[in-house]
Amino acid sequence: MRHLLLAAAASLVLPAYAEEPAPIPSPGEIAAAAPAKDWIAIAASDLLVMDLAPDAKGKPRRVVIQLMPAPFSQGWIGNIRKLAAAHWWDGTSVNRVQDNYVVQWGDATEKKALPSGLATVPESEYVVSDPASKEMTSGGKPAMVLSKDEAARRAGRTDGDQGLDIYGSGFEPAADAYAPRVTFESGWPISLDDRNLPGQRWPLHCYGMVGVGRNMSPDTGSGAELYVVIGQAPRHLDRNIALVGRVVHGIEHLSSLPRGTGGLGFYETEAERAPIMSIRAATELPVAERPRFEYLSTDSESFRRYADARANRRDPFFIRPAGGADICNIPVPIRPVEAK
Amino acid sequence: MRHLLLAAAASLVLPAYAEEPAPIPSPGEIAAAAPAKDWIAIAASDLLVMDLAPDAKGKPRRVVIQLMPAPFSQGWIGNIRKLAAAHWWDGTSVNRVQDNYVVQWGDATEKKALPSGLATVPESEYVVSDPASKEMTSGGKPAMVLSKDEAARRAGRTDGDQGLDIYGSGFEPAADAYAPRVTFESGWPISLDDRNLPGQRWPLHCYGMVGVGRNMSPDTGSGAELYVVIGQAPRHLDRNIALVGRVVHGIEHLSSLPRGTGGLGFYETEAERAPIMSIRAATELPVAERPRFEYLSTDSESFRRYADARANRRDPFFIRPAGGADICNIPVPIRPVEAK
Missing domain, CATH: 2.40.100.10 (Cyclophilin-like)
Structure with a gap:
């Protein structure tokens, strides 16, 4: 049982001895199962x-x-x-x-002298x-930290919605201690603040x-x-x-x-x-020797499910999902691409 | 200038070549200057x-x-x-x-067999x-993450209060992504949730x-x-x-x-x-060989100043204080006690 210790707590590693699929997939399993179209070179x-x-x-x-x-x-x-x-x-x-x-x-x-220029x-x-980001920050692409039901709960509402869709129109983006909004853009974790400047x-x-x-x-x-x-x-x-x-x-x-x-x-x-x-x-490396990687599109449905699973661990190891996650605890999945 | 790179960004380390006191002390300097009464063995x-x-x-x-x-x-x-x-x-x-x-x-x-019992x-x-914690969680000892002015700013108020007193009566404790309240108790970072259970x-x-x-x-x-x-x-x-x-x-x-x-x-x-x-x-070690440590009382004024400085870096390296800090980014200062 050694490998089960803290097993499901690891995000991007598949269970060592997964003989049958877990009833609810872990974040790492969700990422691993994402279709090829959701991965960006x-x-x-x-x-x-x-x-x-x-x-x-x-x-x-x-x-x-x-x-x-x-x-x-x-x-x-x-x-x-x-x-x-x-x-x-x-x-x-x-x-x-x-x-x-x-x-x-x-x-x-x-x-050591620096190069010129x-x-x-x-x-x-x-x-x-x-300007390109204005639409995004004004509500088109919401930030995420809390799941919809957790955000509602904290706002004093209990509509009983246990859905996974943290990007749904009812989702309330949350600030964190450092910024009024945090989200992902093009695969990177960022903060937004358009109060003073769009x-x-x-x-x-x-x-x-x-x-x-x-x-x-x-x-x-x-x-x-x-x-x-x-x-x-x-x-x-x-x-x-x-x-x-x-x-x-x-x-x-x-x-x-x-x-x-x-x-x-x-x-x-x-x-x-x-x-x-x-x-x-x-x-500078010969083409065949260049390292190749892909990241999971942060605009994809797969990433949305992955991020929600990070915020609400329901895979078997866990007994109590958190209802939220620090954005730095939602690492964007990245994987190597094997040479063909 | 090598030692200045990222210098003031380090929390618990004094500047390497501090020839004169910084105009505004860093969190580490605040902790180092705390009086003996604020340290608990x-x-x-x-x-x-x-x-x-x-x-x-x-x-x-x-x-x-x-x-x-x-x-x-x-x-x-x-x-x-x-x-x-x-x-x-x-x-x-x-x-x-x-x-x-x-x-x-x-x-x-x-x-390996475990000991019995x-x-x-x-x-x-x-x-x-x-029950002992009830008073604390009902408002006596507030949680902290945001400084008073930042909390006010986020709540839409601008009273111009730039004070350091994050534990003042006007302070609004902040939730984080994982819990409705976070704070320190007896030198440890904890979360509070007394909505269901005092x-x-x-x-x-x-x-x-x-x-x-x-x-x-x-x-x-x-x-x-x-x-x-x-x-x-x-x-x-x-x-x-x-x-x-x-x-x-x-x-x-x-x-x-x-x-x-x-x-x-x-x-x-x-x-x-x-x-x-x-x-x-x-x-089990002979008295003279026992390690000895102290932590900075999280109820002390020194800790309050230290935590505020972690959330609002104003020491010379920084150009923009964050206005808040993740509780795990406010490590409780701990120091060895030299044998007398």
């Missing part, structure tokens, strides 16, 4: 391939990062593309690992505002998200110094630091690194740093 | 000392766990005391490391309800919390199989699994272990498991 041009030096046992350590698409692809992402094209990170290292916070990499010497991006770019929105510091290290304001960082979230979502960083992407493969090679013993988790000696052999745009 | 009788086998470089790996006090010390905690007294975990191992989820330990063989605890014990409350699956692995319901686990949260708070487990404590020291020895490659992050071979040399009640 991630463009190779949006992928970065990071190869750390092999581990102590000689095993390769590859991490793949997806850069954010428009409208979230601000100037930092252009800089990152230039840095990758210049092979700038080759020979740099992971320099900081702070438990329950971030893993950070870049040039430990702080002396990098943009200096203003702080205003931490938040996106474009379509104002920004990406969220969830587990696995990649951001740009910076010095004190008004510096916003170039993109040469990057970090990935490896703990409880540090949402207080939202709108304070640029987010540029997420790790879609191999985060364990970063999250399981030894924690640094210096201030803020910096490694204190050269020997502790994890060497970065290379970071490449996937498009 | 954790009883040695509530501490477990877990010694893993030394790491590959021969470095010792000690983890210290604090068990929950009353009213959260249900039958599982009595079982854990018995298991520790029987030295039951000696020679067992860490068997599962699932990224962004849990590290789990116990008897990998599943054949362990309680079978019913599921009803996942939630506490006692004083009904339960502890939360925040980073570092320790819980009891179990099989399918109605099994609730004995306490022999334990896990610690090492990722985004899996709050959907609240009220579905027993929580019994938290790691107060050395979590990095667990969170940085290699991720298991089997289903649910289980290690697939004996060689991958991290051997547990011993788990002992701290009271």
Whole structure:
């Protein structure tokens, strides 16, 4: 029975010994059963391939990062593309690992010249505002956190509706502690705030998200110094630091690194740093060697069912569904595509 | 400038090169400056000392766990005391490391006999309800997530109050996605729900919390199989699994272990498991060798200021305070006490 311990609590892993289908599917089972049309290929041009030096046992350590698409692809992402094209990170290292916070990499010497032509991006770019999003934020595509029945219950109503349709017209989007609305857009977790500016929105510091290290304001960082979230979502960083992407493969090679013993988790000696052999745009690799991934469309019915199941675990392990979920606890399903 | 990258974003670490005091203190600085009276000693009788086998470089790996006090010390905690007294975990191992989820330990063989006299605890014990808490939940000690001004702003009022007093009488406690109210009690993050039962409350699956692995319901686990949260708070487990404590020291020895490659992050071979040399009640150690820790009283003014600063980062690194915080992003400050 060892494998059943906490079994159904794992989201994206199928039960180890599922001999018959569960009466109510888990979130991971819902995602795994989604039809091909609900999966969207991630463009190779949006992928970065990071190869750390092999581990102590000689095993390769590859991490793949997806850069954010428009409208979230601000100037930092252009800089990152230039840095990758210049092979700038080759020979740099992971320099900081702070438990329950971030893993950070870049040039430990702080002396390596940057490529020319990098943009200096203003702080205003931490938040996106474009007319295209107005319709979405004015009610067309509602945010989600609470299920319909839970939202109704909390609002003091008990209409007895136990339906799964959290996106139905009766659904009430919920704020969280950090923003008046949270939702998904094009496969990414975002916050919305159109009270002051139509379509104002920004990406969220969830587990696995990649951001740009910076010095004190008004510096916003170039993109040469990057970090990935490896703990409880540090949402207080939202709108304070640029987010540029997420790790879609191999985060364990970063999250399981030894924690640094210096201030803020910096490694204190050269020997502790994890060497970065290379970071490449996937498009630099031969076509057959490019990593390929898909994400579950956040506009799909499959994702709606998946998100609802995350918020209301009814698969057999659970005895009491929560009735809601933190948006960072609804990771967008991503899967590798095998070469044909 | 390397150490300034993301510097003020770290909560409990003082700035590395703070040559003059920051104009507005960070949460970590507020906690560090709290007077001695605001720190509460954790009883040695509530501490477990877990010694893993030394790491590959021969470095010792000690983890210290604090068990929950009353009213959260249900039958599982009595079982854990018995298991520790029987030295039951000696020679067992860490068997599962699932990224962004849990590290789990116990008897990998599943054949080791348990000590006699362990309680079978019913599921009803996942939630506490006692009259003593009634006053607290009916308004005496409010929950906190949003600052007063942010709560007012979201409620459509703009009274211009920028004060820090989030516990003032005008404060509106906020629900989160998982519970109608969240707050702290005796140094622990908890949820409250007294709509159906006065004083009904339960502890939360925040980073570092320790819980009891179990099989399918109605099994609730004995306490022999334990896990610690090492990722985004899996709050959907609240009220579905027993929580019994938290790691107060050395979590990095667990969170940085290699991720298991089997289903649910289980290690697939004996060689991958991290051997547990011993788990002992701290009271079994000679007095001089007992670890000693204090936590910042969650009833103290210092904690109120600390929590407000977590929700409203105004220290120099930040350009935009969030106006709120997830309760799991307000870790209760804990510090070691040096032997005199």
